[in-house]
Amino acid sequence: xxxxxxxxxxxxxxxxxxVTGKAKYTDDFFERDMLVGKVLRSPYAHxxxxxxxxxxxxxxxxVKAVLTYHDVPQIRFxxxxxxFNLDPSHQDKADRLILTDKARFVGDAVAAVVxxxxxxxxxxxxxxxVEYEELEALLTPEAAMKEGxxxxxxxxxxxxxxxRGFWMGNLEEAFLAADTMVEGEYETSMVxxxxxxxxxxxxxxxxHDRIVIVTSTQIPHIVRRIVGQALGIPWGRxxxxxxxxxxxxxxxxxxxxxxxxxxxxLAVGGQPVKLNYSREECMIDTRRRHDFKFKMKSALTKDxxxxxxxxxxxxxxxxxxxxxxxxxxxxxxxxxxxxxIPAIKYEPKTVYTNxxxxxxxxxxxxxxxxxxxxxxxxxxxxxxxxxxxxxxxxNLIEIGHVDPLSQNKIMSSGIRExxxxxxxxxxxxxxxxxxRQQMGDKRRGLGMAAFSYASGTHPVGLEIAGARxxxxxxxxxxxxxxxxxxxxxxDTVFAQMVAEVLGLPMDRVHxxxxxxxxLTPFDxxxxxxRQTYISxxxxxxxAEEIKAKILDxxxxxxxxxxxxxxxxxxxxxxxxSGEVVIPLEDVALSTYYDTVFAQPITSxxxxxxxxxxxxxxxxxxxxxxDLKTGKIEILEIYNVHDSxxxxxxxxxxxxVHGGVSMGIGYAxxxxxxxxxxxxxxxxxxxxxxxxxxxxxxxEIGVAFVETHEPTGSFGVKSLGxxxxxxxxxxxxxxxxxxxxxxxxxxxxxxxxxxxxLKQAGLI
Amino acid sequence: MRKKIAMTVNGKVxxxxxxxxxxxxxxxxxxxxxxxxxxxxxxxxxxxCSVLIDGVPIDSCIYLAVWAxxxxxxxxxxxxQDGELSPVQQAFVDKGAVQCGFCTPGLVLTTTALxxxxxxxxxxxxxxxxxxxxCRCTGxxxxxxxxxxxxxxxxxxxxxxxxxxxxxxxxxxxxxxSE
Ligand code: FES
Ligand code: FES
Numbered sequence: 029x030x031x032x033x034x035x036x037x038x039x040x041x042x043x044x045x046x047v048t049g050k051a052k053y054t055d056d057f058f059e060r061d062m063l064v065g066k067v068l069r070s071p072y073a074h075x076x077x078x079x080x081x082x083x084x085x086x087x088x089x090x091v092k093a094v095l096t097y098h099d100v101p102q103i104r105f106x107x108x109x110x111x112f113n114l115d116p117s118h119q120d121k122a123d124r125l126i127l128t129d130k131a132r133f134v135g136d137a138v139a140a141v142v143x144x145x146x147x148x149x150x151x152x153x154x155x156x157x158v159e160y161e162e163l164e165a166l167l168t169p170e171a172a173m174k175e176g177x178x179x180x181x182x183x184x185x186x187x188x189x190x191x192r193g194f195w196m197g198n199l200e201e202a203f204l205a206a207d208t209m210v211e212g213e214y215e216t217s218m219v220x221x222x223x224x225x226x227x228x229x230x231x232x233x234x235x236h237d238r239i240v241i242v243t244s245t246q247i248p249h250i251v252r253r254i255v256g257q258a259l260g261i262p263w264g265r266x267x268x269x270x271x272x273x274x275x276x277x278x279x280x281x282x283x284x285x286x287x288x289x290x291x292x293x294l295a296v297g298g299q300p301v302k303l304n305y306s307r308e309e310c311m312i313d314t315r316r317r318h319d320f321k322f323k324m325k326s327a328l329t330k331d332x333x334x335x336x337x338x339x340x341x342x343x344x345x346x347x348x349x350x351x352x353x354x355x356x357x358x359x360x361x362x363x364x365x366x367x368x369i370p371a372i373k374y375e376p377k378t379v380y381t382n383x384x385x386x387x388x389x390x391x392x393x394x395x396x397x398x399x400x401x402x403x404x405x406x407x408x409x410x411x412x413x414x415x416x417x418x419x420x421x422x423n424l425i426e427i428g429h430v431d432p433l434s435q436n437k438i439m440s441s442g443i444r445e446x447x448x449x450x451x452x453x454x455x456x457x458x459x460x461x462x463x464r465q466q467m468g469d470k471r472r473g474l475g476m477a478a479f480s481y482a483s484g485t486h487p488v489g490l491e492i493a494g495a496r497x498x499x500x501x502x503x504x505x506x507x508x509x510x511x512x513x514x515x516x517x518x519d520t521v522f523a524q525m526v527a528e529v530l531g532l533p534m535d536r537v538h539x540x541x542x543x544x545x546x547l548t549p550f551d552x553x554x555x556x557x558r559q560t561y562i563s564x565x566x567x568x569x570x571a572e573e574i575k576a577k578i579l580d581x582x583x584x585x586x587x588x589x590x591x592x593x594x595x596x597x598x599x600x601x602x603x604x605s606g607e608v609v610i611p612l613e614d615v616a617l618s619t620y621y622d623t624v625f626a627q628p629i630t631s632x633x634x635x636x637x638x639x640x641x642x643x644x645x646x647x648x649x650x651x652x653x654d655l656k657t658g659k660i661e662i663l664e665i666y667n668v669h670d671s672x673x674x675x676x677x678x679x680x681x682x683x684v685h686g687g688v689s690m691g692i693g694y695a696x697x698x699x700x701x702x703x704x705x706x707x708x709x710x711x712x713x714x715x716x717x718x719x720x721x722x723x724x725x726x727e728i729g730v731a732f733v734e735t736h737e738p739t740g741s742f743g744v745k746s747l748g749x750x751x752x753x754x755x756x757x758x759x760x761x762x763x764x765x766x767x768x769x770x771x772x773x774x775x776x777x778x779x780x781x782x783x784x785l786k787q788a789g790l791i
Numbered sequence: 792m793r794k795k796i797a798m799t800v801n802g803k804v805x806x807x808x809x810x811x812x813x814x815x816x817x818x819x820x821x822x823x824x825x826x827x828x829x830x831x832x833x834x835x836x837x838x839x840c841s842v843l844i845d846g847v848p849i850d851s852c853i854y855l856a857v858w859a860x861x862x863x864x865x866x867x868x869x870x871x872q873d874g875e876l877s878p879v880q881q882a883f884v885d886k887g888a889v890q891c892g893f894c895t896p897g898l899v900l901t902t903t904a905l906x907x908x909x910x911x912x913x914x915x916x917x918x919x920x921x922x923x924x925x926c927r928c929t930g931x932x933x934x935x936x937x938x939x940x941x942x943x944x945x946x947x948x949x950x951x952x953x954x955x956x957x958x959x960x961x962x963x964x965x966x967x968x969s970e
Contacts, residue, residue, distance in 0.1 A: 037887070039884050039885070040884075040887075040889060042892065043884040043889050044880075046889045046892030046895050047867075047870075047876065047880040047883045047889060047895055047899055048827070048867065048871050048876070048880065049825070049826070049827020049828075049868045049870075050868075053829075221927070223891070223893075224829075224831045224891065224926065224927055225829070225831065225891070225893045273891065274829070274831075274891045274892065275891040275893060275927055306832075307831070307832040307834070307837075515890040515891025515892065515893075515928050516890065517890065678887040678933075679887060681887070681932075682887045682890060682929055682932070682933055683890075685929055685930035685932040685933065686890065686927070686928045686929050686930045688930055689929075689930030689931070690930075713832070713834070713836065714831075714836035714837055714925060715836050719925060719927070721922045722918050722921050722926075722934070722935065723918055723919065723922045725930055725931050725932075727932070728930055
């Protein structure tokens with residue numbers, strides 16, 4: 029379908045604000061007499077707080093309040109950024125207090141100080157005397173699950189937070205019918221989001237006794253609810269404001285700071301308090317990605333048809349539940365749209381350990397699962413001596429497939445075209461031929477990996493979104509959405525949708541970027557790659573309502589029936605010919621000032637989406653492995669995506685670049701490290717944690733296969749998280765191709781690669 | 792201890808008292824209100840806080856305010872002239888180099904210094920020049936393209952605003968500042 033603005037690479041609506049330094053982030057707002065909050069963190073991974081003496085800290089001049097476990101509501105609450113569930117059995121695990129009396133990881137918050145400035149606050153932290161009783165630190169899921177291990181949370185036997193999996197089809201029959209069985213074990217690492225703006229929020233009590241929290245969050249409306257719950261106050265007493273956000277990637281899909289910030293302002297009579305985590309704090313006491321261990325066992329026919337798959341997974345969720353219980357579940361569901369596997373048994377265990385809390389991070393369980401699955405498929409191909417691409421093609425799901433568990437139906441799929449395009453871009457056949465006989469210290473290889481994902485969380489989560497549009501006197505509009513811009517470009521995409529429906533140029537659509545729970549329509553926020561697809565439905569609905577109202581009003585002005593009219597180029601026009609009837613501006617002005625018929629036009633809609641669209645894609649990678657150093661260089665890498673209609677190609681490419689770069693970090697360098705005895709973090713800073721720099725990032729090729737998704741407005745599907753899913757296994761498979769050595773553990777950093785190549789006798 | 796200092800920030804002469812322990816970052820943001828200067832780490836790892844000091848990109852978080860006494864500072868707020876985006880800013884907009892925008896001010900400033908130097912850079916040299924900046928959103932692709940285009944434009948038109956005709960040792964100093 030041909031659109032005017034949807035599908036065009038218009039500049040971001042916030043680009044100028046961001047290149048001129050005018051875009052305001054949480055730290056850029058100042059309140060008079062703003063105080064500073066700081067957190068006292070446990071030096072032990074697992075310890076009871078026997079006694080805290082805050083006397084000296086309180087006496088320090090400039091200290092306004094010192095809080096401990098005794099000073100916060102004794103209400104356990106959940107932090108995960110999910111929509112509330114009316115069914116108590118589906119609510120998130122409430123396992124936290126704002127400040128704890130039992131430290132569960134090195135860095136757990138046991139006390140907090142509010143002071144006049146940072147130096148005083150830090151000094152005060154040193155004056156707090158804490159007596160701990162150390163407990164055995166459980167630093168691996170295996171240690172946590174062993175018989176007799178102490179319980180990290182009293183109500184969770186064996187420290188298992190959740191073990192809900194699924195089965196579909198008859199796995200035993202599949203195993204009996206198999207010509208061959210292939211098994212494999214795969215392990216991913218702990219990584220951190222490293223959004224450039226650390227977690228930060230500030231709070232105060234306003235003149236109406238309401239708690240106002242300005243915060244760097246992906247989920248303002250959810251934060252309001254969680255703060256209400258954590259403090260045991262009516263949710264409406266909390267007002268959450270989200271300015272520009274400097275990246276989140278899931279770490280801000282969680283109420284990490286806000287309950288404490290609110291408690292701090294309440295402790296000082298409502299005076300403004302800012303809580304601004306340092307990079308070091310942010311890397312251990314916000315969220316990180318779950319590290320998984322997988323065991324896969326597959327039943328196959330000799331020509332490579334997958335009959336059944338048994339997947340066991342252990343997910344390390346760290347000290348508190350956060351999203352842990354649902355991440356293993358999500359990882360186990362979104363891959364099911366890729367291959368038609370008649371029988372699957374999925375047995376995940378999500379385990380508490382005394383390590384920092386794992387939560388949502390771009391892909392939400394899928395980067396782990398896609399890594400294991402796509403390594404496994406490659407291993408199967410190798411074992412059966414089949415072409416790795418052919419074996420994938422042979423098992424792909426077709427349009428019309430209905431997942432037996434979610435009931436989601438595949439309505440569009442470009443996965444076959446994605447594979448073909450990727451293969452052509454990297455010149456697969458020709459290069460394969462060239463790399464047949466390699467000698468020497470540098471070996472080259474090719475690999476690929478595919479994925480399926482989802483657009484939003486239906487049917488697991490509620491998918492509600494809201495949008496409001498106001499027609500101004502001059503014929504321009506304001507768009508307000510509850511969906512949050514965190515860098516991914518949603519504001520621009522929504523503006524394009526509105527401009528498209530209303531026949532306006534982009535500069536006539538003013539997006540209110542800030543979310544304020546008092547003012548913005550309800551939407552659960554930025555996660556699950558949901559906004560373009562889910563919130564886009566609400567935006568289109570709101571725009572269509574405005575359009576209908578404008579045409580109706582014009583009917584009253586001109587006697588031309590609304591059904592004969594359309595909007596184009598800032599005019600009301602005849603639908604059949606495009607002939608101008610009246611400038612939109614004249615209509616708009618009348619809606620405000622006509623002495624008889626004036627009625628300013630607005631729309632305010634909500635949309636509860638009960639559908640889910642499946643995006644697809646592939647990574648193709650070519651690597652060179654230096655056998656002498658263990659260094660892997662990516663020579664070429666391409667991501668090809670089917671995300672339905674691409675609303676803004678330039679921004680979509682940028683999204684893919686960022687995701688692939690995150691995937692490359694996951695594959696080759698990134699890993700949070702902890703002392704294996706004490707659980708102390710070893711590299712929670714940007715120097716020792718190996719985040720890719722521009723020097724480490726190869727040129728990233730991007731291509732799209734545009735399908736039209738019938739359930740998406742303008743045919744869209746999700747794109748936010750998918751680019752990060754398949755690079756790591758594609759790179760691993762390329763390394764396998766180059767060296768014949770299967771690396772089943774992330775990251776493939778030079779040391780690990782070198783050691784394993786040595787073991788394998790290549791050096 | 793407090794000390795009175797003076798500096799030119801974005802063309803305006805400022806003189807005020809600072810705590811000798813204050814970083815330039817803190818003074819620019821909190822005393823002068825230039826909140827376009829971003830803090831991503833506070834210890835010289837990320838480049839978000841870069842400003843130009845006498846034309847040279849420096850991590851302002853690890854540069855004491857008192858060291859800036861008598862110097863000329865350019866922050867992101869001073870790059871656009873009379874409401875017109877500079878060629879560097881325009882290139883960042885056009886090439887899609889901006890996502891969350893938190894790394895953007897620092898990168899625009901470093902690129903401005905490169906563009907104003909009038910030098911030519913190979914791809915590898917340019918990458919090295921920009922490598923003191925982390926960006927988690929963009930995979931650096933479009934930032935790189937924007938920088939290439941901006942430098943090219945400025946070489947052609949010789950018109951990068953010339954905020955600071957001072958000599959450019961950014962190469963060396965930037966690396967000291969950020970690594
Ligand atoms: S804030 Fe990161 S280098 Fe200055
Ligand atoms: S645009 Fe977000 S860190 Fe660079």
